[in-house]
Amino acid sequence: MSKNKNIFLIKLKRRLEALWVFIKLLLKNKLTGIAFITIVLLTVTAIFAPWISPYPDQGQGQVNLEEKFQPPSTKHIFGTDELGRDILSRVIFGTRISLVISTITIVLALVIALPLGLLAGYHGGMVDEIIMRITDVFLSFPPLMIAIVIASFLGPSLTNAVIAIAVAWWPWYTRIIRAQVMSIREKPFVKASNCIGTNKWVILLSHILPNTISPVIIQASMDMGGVILTAASLSFIGLGAQAPTPEWGLIISTARTYIIDAWWYSAFPGLMIFITVLSFNLLGDGFREVFDPRTRVR
Amino acid sequence: MWKFIIRRVAIGIFILFVVVSTTFFFSRIVPSEPAQKWVGAHATEEQIEAAKIELGLDKPLYSQYIKYLGDLLKGDFGMSIVSHRPVSLELKNAIPNTLELVILSVILAFAIGLPIGVYSAIHENTIFDHLGRFISVGVISMPTFWVALMLQIIFSTKLGLLPLTGQMDTILKLTNPLDKITGFAMLDSVITGNWRVFKDLILHAILPILTLMSYSLGLTSRMTRSILLEVLNEDYIRASRAYGIKERIVIWKYAIKNVLGTVTTVLALSAGYALVNTFVIEAVFSWPGIGSYISRSVINLDYPAIIGVTLFASVSYIILNLIADIIVALDPRIRFVKGGD
Numbered sequence: 001m002s003k004n005k006n007i008f009l010i011k012l013k014r015r016l017e018a019l020w021v022f023i024k025l026l027l028k029n030k031l032t033g034i035a036f037i038t039i040v041l042l043t044v045t046a047i048f049a050p051w052i053s054p055y056p057d058q059g060q061g062q063v064n065l066e067e068k069f070q071p072p073s074t075k076h077i078f079g080t081d082e083l084g085r086d087i088l089s090r091v092i093f094g095t096r097i098s099l100v101i102s103t104i105t106i107v108l109a110l111v112i113a114l115p116l117g118l119l120a121g122y123h124g125g126m127v128d129e130i131i132m133r134i135t136d137v138f139l140s141f142p143p144l145m146i147a148i149v150i151a152s153f154l155g156p157s158l159t160n161a162v163i164a165i166a167v168a169w170w171p172w173y174t175r176i177i178r179a180q181v182m183s184i185r186e187k188p189f190v191k192a193s194n195c196i197g198t199n200k201w202v203i204l205l206s207h208i209l210p211n212t213i214s215p216v217i218i219q220a221s222m223d224m225g226g227v228i229l230t231a232a233s234l235s236f237i238g239l240g241a242q243a244p245t246p247e248w249g250l251i252i253s254t255a256r257t258y259i260i261d262a263w264w265y266s267a268f269p270g271l272m273i274f275i276t277v278l279s280f281n282l283l284g285d286g287f288r289e290v291f292d293p294r295t296r297v298r
Numbered sequence: 299m300w301k302f303i304i305r306r307v308a309i310g311i312f313i314l315f316v317v318v319s320t321t322f323f324f325s326r327i328v329p330s331e332p333a334q335k336w337v338g339a340h341a342t343e344e345q346i347e348a349a350k351i352e353l354g355l356d357k358p359l360y361s362q363y364i365k366y367l368g369d370l371l372k373g374d375f376g377m378s379i380v381s382h383r384p385v386s387l388e389l390k391n392a393i394p395n396t397l398e399l400v401i402l403s404v405i406l407a408f409a410i411g412l413p414i415g416v417y418s419a420i421h422e423n424t425i426f427d428h429l430g431r432f433i434s435v436g437v438i439s440m441p442t443f444w445v446a447l448m449l450q451i452i453f454s455t456k457l458g459l460l461p462l463t464g465q466m467d468t469i470l471k472l473t474n475p476l477d478k479i480t481g482f483a484m485l486d487s488v489i490t491g492n493w494r495v496f497k498d499l500i501l502h503a504i505l506p507i508l509t510l511m512s513y514s515l516g517l518t519s520r521m522t523r524s525i526l527l528e529v530l531n532e533d534y535i536r537a538s539r540a541y542g543i544k545e546r547i548v549i550w551k552y553a554i555k556n557v558l559g560t561v562t563t564v565l566a567l568s569a570g571y572a573l574v575n576t577f578v579i580e581a582v583f584s585w586p587g588i589g590s591y592i593s594r595s596v597i598n599l600d601y602p603a604i605i606g607v608t609l610f611a612s613v614s615y616i617i618l619n620l621i622a623d624i625i626v627a628l629d630p631r632i633r634f635v636k637g638g639d
Contacts, residue, residue, distance in 0.1 A: 267448065
């Protein structure tokens with residue numbers, strides 16, 4: 001028993017060391033480092049939104065009509081909106097929504113993609129052909145367009161927006177998983193396992209699956225920015241979150257009406273989207289640089 | 299080569315067929331009560347029943363589907379549930395306005411993005427290069443609708459230089475009416491020599507074009523930079539440099555040829571993205587194109603209109619993909635193996 005535990009500890013230590021090396025490589029680039037810190041800060045903001053925001057009640061929708069359309073000041077750093085709510089607080093609560101829905105969307109896309117990718121890559125033949133042709137159709141269009149069309153059929157709500165974006169995104173992951181499965185299927189350890197008569201499902205789930213995960217996770221983290229943008233765009237055209245949810249895209253959509261009088265109303269929430277998406281994209285670039293040996297040399 | 303093109307066209311038609319069918323079945327599954335909308339909110343049961351018969355909703359699904367396919371082949375997208383006008387007619391009015399924006403923004407993105415990318419690559423790892431890279435990542439990280447609003451705030455409400463919304467001044471529309479020849483407003487105003495209107499059209503188009511351009515610009519300059527860097531490492535470039543050929547000629551005559559192919563491909567794709575972005579930003583600028591049209595239809599659940607715009611966007615996108623593929627195929631370095639693709 002204690003021997004097993006030792007092996008586990010050694011394995012864990014090795015994993016952590018590898019992770020540390022990876023993070024060190026990643027943070028070599030200053031921009032990536034800044035992006036990484038920003039994302040950590042954003043996550044902290046999202047988790048502790050009720051404690052960080054100056055007016056947590058207003059962040060969640062409480063109206064304060066006496067102070068409507070206040071320009072940015074020390075009391076309201078980002079100003080207030082048409083119902084007198086503190087925009088900074090709304091934006092902070094929006095961080096929560098954006099990070100949560102983009103994570104759910106990507107997980108949902110992976111849930112769709114994983115079985116299909118495994119099946120297509122491992123089984124091959126007709127099944128593979130059918131799944132790949134379906135992904136072809138999806139990959140022929142920009143994800144935003146697919147998401148808009150699906151969301152407009154499903155009806156406007158945040159849940160439907162999440163479903164729509166996940167449906168637009170899964171083919172990318174299916175492709176990656178399939179390619180990964182196909183290359184691992186041919187590895188000697190899988191062949192050996194096959195020879196000693198291991199069950200097909202055991203091979204698939206405990207030998208192949210764990211080895212497909214890391215490229216998918218990398219791709220997913222690079223997609224976070226794109227998913228956040230898509231979700232905000234859907235909310236902006238009225239196909240996502242509904243009032244009084246403090247979703248960034250929705251806030252800007254409402255702010256559009258008051259563009260002549262209150263510039264701060266649309267400026268700051270948009271700036272927040274920009275910073276978030278930029279950080280994720282820069283981090284994604286950093287990932288790519290670390291994993292692509294050609295760029296690492298440069 | 300021809301075999302390749304025919305194959306690609308066949309795939310395109312197949313994809314279009316899938317889109318046509320899924321949008322049809324989607325629109326029938328979703329509980330939207332089109333008959334109810336057709337006659338209005340205060341209709342009686344009989345009126346709704348009559349509308350169902352008028353719209354053909356009483357027939358079985360497969361015969362509706364066949365009729366739908368037949369109508370599409372004739373260019374008939376059905377009637378808009380809200381405006382009671384043929385969708386094809388409304389699309390015909392809206393499409394040129396959108397294409398004007400997309401085409402101009404892509405051309406400008408290419409004209410500006412290419413030199414920036416080249417300059418970045420030549421001056422690799424200088425401040426300009428880092429700045430250029432940062433801007434090109436930054437530009438694709440900005441929500442387009444926000445870019446639109448910020449441009450409006452800066453150039454319209456604060457500086458008062460450009461009009462806030464619309465395609466053309468309403469008063470000018472009455473004093474100097476524009477004759478419709480091609481449907482493309484700018485082109486028409488040039489043909490008829492209506493310069494006052496032309497100037498007004500340009501002023502109105504600047505902000506939407508800048509907005510649409512930003513994404514393609516980032517993409518083009520990034521692509522140009524990374525491909526040129528690869529090309530500049532190749533032996534033939536080193537050889538021409540060794541011959542003492544001027545650096546300007548090495549880059550703009552020899553290296554650029556191997557960059558253009560990929561960049562044009564990116565451009566074709568970014569035209570597709572610009573088209574989709576009009577869905578989001580046209581409403582901001584009250585631009586009378588298909589983007590505003592689909593935003594309105596989405597809110598009213600006007601399915602014939604949504605399907606109409608979807609099909610138009612799909613066809614354009616498939617064509618753009620085809621163009622991108624053909625450009626790649628034109629590259630003499632890619633030879634087609636007989637029997638394969």
